[in-house]
Amino acid sequence: MSAPSRSAGSTRSTAHREIPGSDAAHPRSSRRPSRVGYVARLVLAIVISAVILFPLYWMVVVALSSRADLLGGDLRLWPRSFTLDNFERVLSSFPVATWFGNSVAISLVVALISVTVSLLAGYAFAQLRFRGSSWLFLLALSTLMLPVQVIMVPLFRLVSEAHLYGTYWAVILPTAASAFGVFLSRQFILAIPRDLIDAARIDGAGQLQVFTKIVLPLSKPLIAVLFFMSLLQTWNDFAWPLIALKQNELFTLPIGLLYLQGQFGSDYGGTMAFALLNVGPMVVLFLVFQRYFVQGFARSGIR
Amino acid sequence: MTSSRARLSRRESLTGYAFVAPNLVLLTVFVLVPLVWAVVISFQQTNGFGAGRFIGLDNYARLATDPVFWRSTANTVLFTVIVTPVSMALGLGIAVLLNSVLPARGVFRSIMIVPMAISGVATALIGVLVFDQDTGILDKLLRSIGLPAVNWQSGGTAAFASVLLVTLWWRVGFNMLIYLAGLQAINLELYEAARLDGASGWQRFRYLTVPLVGPSSFFLLILNVVYSFQVFDIVFVMTGGGPENATSVLVTYAYDNGFVTGDQGYAAAIGMFLLALTLLFTLIRWRTSRTRDLVE
Numbered sequence: 207m208s209a210p211s212r213s214a215g216s217t218r219s220t221a222h223r224e225i226p227g228s229d230a231a232h233p234r235s236s237r238r239p240s241r242v243g244y245v246a247r248l249v250l251a252i253v254i255s256a257v258i259l260f261p262l263y264w265m266v267v268v269a270l271s272s273r274a275d276l277l278g279g280d281l282r283l284w285p286r287s288f289t290l291d292n293f294e295r296v297l298s299s300f301p302v303a304t305w306f307g308n309s310v311a312i313s314l315v316v317a318l319i320s321v322t323v324s325l326l327a328g329y330a331f332a333q334l335r336f337r338g339s340s341w342l343f344l345l346a347l348s349t350l351m352l353p354v355q356v357i358m359v360p361l362f363r364l365v366s367e368a369h370l371y372g373t374y375w376a377v378i379l380p381t382a383a384s385a386f387g388v389f390l391s392r393q394f395i396l397a398i399p400r401d402l403i404d405a406a407r408i409d410g411a412g413q414l415q416v417f418t419k420i421v422l423p424l425s426k427p428l429i430a431v432l433f434f435m436s437l438l439q440t441w442n443d444f445a446w447p448l449i450a451l452k453q454n455e456l457f458t459l460p461i462g463l464l465y466l467q468g469q470f471g472s473d474y475g476g477t478m479a480f481a482l483l484n485v486g487p488m489v490v491l492f493l494v495f496q497r498y499f500v501q502g503f504a505r506s507g508i509r
Numbered sequence: 510m511t512s513s514r515a516r517l518s519r520r521e522s523l524t525g526y527a528f529v530a531p532n533l534v535l536l537t538v539f540v541l542v543p544l545v546w547a548v549v550i551s552f553q554q555t556n557g558f559g560a561g562r563f564i565g566l567d568n569y570a571r572l573a574t575d576p577v578f579w580r581s582t583a584n585t586v587l588f589t590v591i592v593t594p595v596s597m598a599l600g601l602g603i604a605v606l607l608n609s610v611l612p613a614r615g616v617f618r619s620i621m622i623v624p625m626a627i628s629g630v631a632t633a634l635i636g637v638l639v640f641d642q643d644t645g646i647l648d649k650l651l652r653s654i655g656l657p658a659v660n661w662q663s664g665g666t667a668a669f670a671s672v673l674l675v676t677l678w679w680r681v682g683f684n685m686l687i688y689l690a691g692l693q694a695i696n697l698e699l700y701e702a703a704r705l706d707g708a709s710g711w712q713r714f715r716y717l718t719v720p721l722v723g724p725s726s727f728f729l730l731i732l733n734v735v736y737s738f739q740v741f742d743i744v745f746v747m748t749g750g751g752p753e754n755a756t757s758v759l760v761t762y763a764y765d766n767g768f769v770t771g772d773q774g775y776a777a778a779i780g781m782f783l784l785a786l787t788l789l790f791t792l793i794r795w796r797t798s799r800t801r802d803l804v805e
Contacts, residue, residue: 247611254603255620261635261678262623264646268638281649327532335518336525346532349540351787353739355760356780359773360546361539383535413524442628444742445760449768460630464746467634474638481631492626493619503625503686 265485269293269478276474292479296466304455305462306483309441312374312458317436319382324432328391329421333403343392350385354446362449376450377458381440387432390502394428395421427501434495435502441488459484551777561774568778578779580754581762584669588758589737592676597729599677600684605718607685608692618689622682629679629742636675636747665755668748672756676743680736684729691725692718731794738787759783 268276269292271285296302330336331343354361361380362371370376398421406416422429444460451461463477463484470476492499551568553561572578607618624632639647640661648658661671695718703713719726741760744750750757750765759779767776 244610247606247609251606251611251617254606255617258620258624258678258682261639262627264639265635276644281646281653283646323532323535326528330525330528334521334525334528336522339525339529342529342533346529346536349536351735351791352540352544353735353760353780353783353787355739355741355763356784357540357543357547358764359550359767359777359780360543362768364539364543364546379535380539383532383539385536388532413520417528438626442630444628444630445764460628463628463630463634467637467746472641472644474641474644477634478638481634485627485631488628489623489626492623496619496622499625500622500686503683 262485265478265481268474269482271475273473273475292475296476296480299469300462300466300480301455302462302480302483305457305459308374308456309458309484312377313437313440315374315378316382316440317433319378320384320387320436321429321432323382324384324387324391325422325425325429326417327388328393329395329417331388331392332395333398333400333421343388346385346388348385349383350389354380358446358449361446365450371450372453372456374456377443377447380446380450381443384432384436387436390432391425391428394425398424427498430495430498431502434491434498438488438492438499547777547780550774551781553774553777555773556771564774568775569781571775572778572782577754577757577762581750581757581759582782584756585738585740585758587669588673588676588740589734591673592680592737592740593730593733596677596680596684596733597726599681600686600729601688601719601722601726603681603685604688604692605714607689621685624679625682625686627679630746632675632679633743633746636671636678636743640671640675640747662748663752665752668752669756672744672747675747676740679743680733684733687725687729688722691722695721727794731791734790735787738783738790759786 267283267285270288270290272287272289272291275282275286327346331339365371365376365380370379403416403420406420411419441458442460443458444464447458447461448464451457454465457465463480466480467477550561552563552565554564554567555561603621607614607621611617627635639645642648642658642660642662645661648661652658659667661667699717699721700713703717708716739760740758741764744756744758744761745764748756750761760783763776763779763783766772766779
């Protein structure tokens with residue numbers, strides 16, 4: 207999997223060279239970089255960044271501000287004093303640790319199942335010949351277009367009748383199969399030379415061995431992409447968990463966040479303190495493992 | 510020899526079925542079966558979660574005369590025709606900017622895509638915080654520069670606008686990322702040739718960049734429209750469809766019917782309408798598209 211867009215802070219000197227697959231200079235300025243244009247672009251980039259970052263900055267400020275500070279009518283972009291009161295209030299009034307644990311557990315289990323299931327299916331669709339494979343692939347892919355809201359009523363009944371309601375599995379199982387994951391896996395595994403697989407088979411490797419000894423080691427970047435995409439999606443998932451998790455002690459962070467907002471009303475300090483617990487870990491993970499997220503998203507757009 | 514080859518290929522197809530089985534079983538049980546079931550429920554009158562009674566097309570007939578349904582449909586369409594082109598245009602603009610000679614491009618790119626990591630609920634609550642018409646920072650900013658404050662919550666149009674703005678903040682980074690990947694695949698010699706022929710910056714953008722990122726645009730168009738048809742998190746948390754259904758969309762209305770008033774048959778019918786809308790759009794788009802398809 208070549209990186210369509212690599213995280214790179216390329217400088218002007220490297221930007222002039224044309225390197226396939228890496229950040230390349232914008233053609234407009236590759237010959238005679240105009241100073242005015244350069245400054246104008248920089249200013250524009252800073253302004254856009256400010257628009258993106260300001261709401262996040264404000265979330266942090268509000269989470270760290272006292273209630274009185276927030277209710278004042280005057281405009282203040284910097285808190286008068288920092289306090290952790292909001293965090294203490296949230297942690298003492300709600301089972302935050304439980305909700306955090308629920309989110310971690312559900313996200314990890316969904317990611318693990320989703321990666322496993324997608325890799326297996328992706329390998330079969332890419333490298334194995336069996337009757338109806340292209341038809342089944344299209345069937346799997348077509349579910350990409352289906353909004354969960356179309357099936358939420360019967361899905362809820364199904365989950366209730368299967369006695370999954372009231373357990374983590376009510377969220378895990380319906381979200382574990384990923385059409386996108388299968389699609390991505392197939393595309394990636396198609397690039398593994400068939401000769402390599404045939405050679406292993408001639409040497410007497412069984413199908414499962416071929417998969418574990420040849421395909422999996424070659425698919426590490428794919429696995430990372432699938433894992434992080436699934437983790438991000440499940441960590442932030444809202445519509446289905448809102449329906450499937452009615453018991454307070456099973457809430458994930460987004461559902462807990464909505465519940466807490468309902469209780470706190472206009473106590474924005476408390477709501478934002480809790481929102482930070484939902485947002486913070488994923489933003490850090492996203493920035494640290496940016497490469498994999500970016501590849502996942504970018505790949506979703508290329509062929 | 511032949512028999513061993515036949516045995517091998519039979520083993521291969523058995524392995525094939527075994528390997529796709531976990532995925533297909535999950536999809537069948539949790540997507541396809543509920544889909545068929547949803548069609549059935551949409552022909553039923555339901556009361557809570559008990560067994561339904563078949564009433565033919567009554568739910569669909571009711572849709573036709575339900576003003577809230579039409580309001581939700583109009584809002585969904587309006588949301589789609591604004592969010593799709595605007596988020597794509599902004600995404601392309603920022604991608605071109607970040608693909609140009611610029612210091613710390615990696616840092617800027619990371620900033621632009623940060624909203625992608627944030628949950629819809631948290632995004633919407635940040636939106637509520639910023640747009641609050643009594644204590645919100647945005648109205649304070651407007652007043653401080655001498656502009657009138659806006660009633661983001663009690664005004665229907667303003668509430669709709671606030672939902673749009675928050676959605677754009679959340680989604681532009683994704684559009685930018687897809688376009689950036691598309692831009693980086695473009696051969697720079699084309700631009701050199703255009704420049705030698707005397708094409709202006711705008712002309713190069715209009716006649717080179719825009720057509721060359723066509724596949725990305727095609728993909729984003731589908732994705733943005735499908736997303737917009739299904740918009741839920743932001744609306745549900747920010748406004749709950751209010752004030753007076755000014756921001757109600759199809760999915761929030763279906764949710765209200767299915768899980769608040771307990772009218773599941775009607776909710777299923779709204780879902781079917783949404784599915785038909787999605788299919789119709791997809792079909793039209795595939796038919797009229799001359800760009801390559803996504804599968805192969």
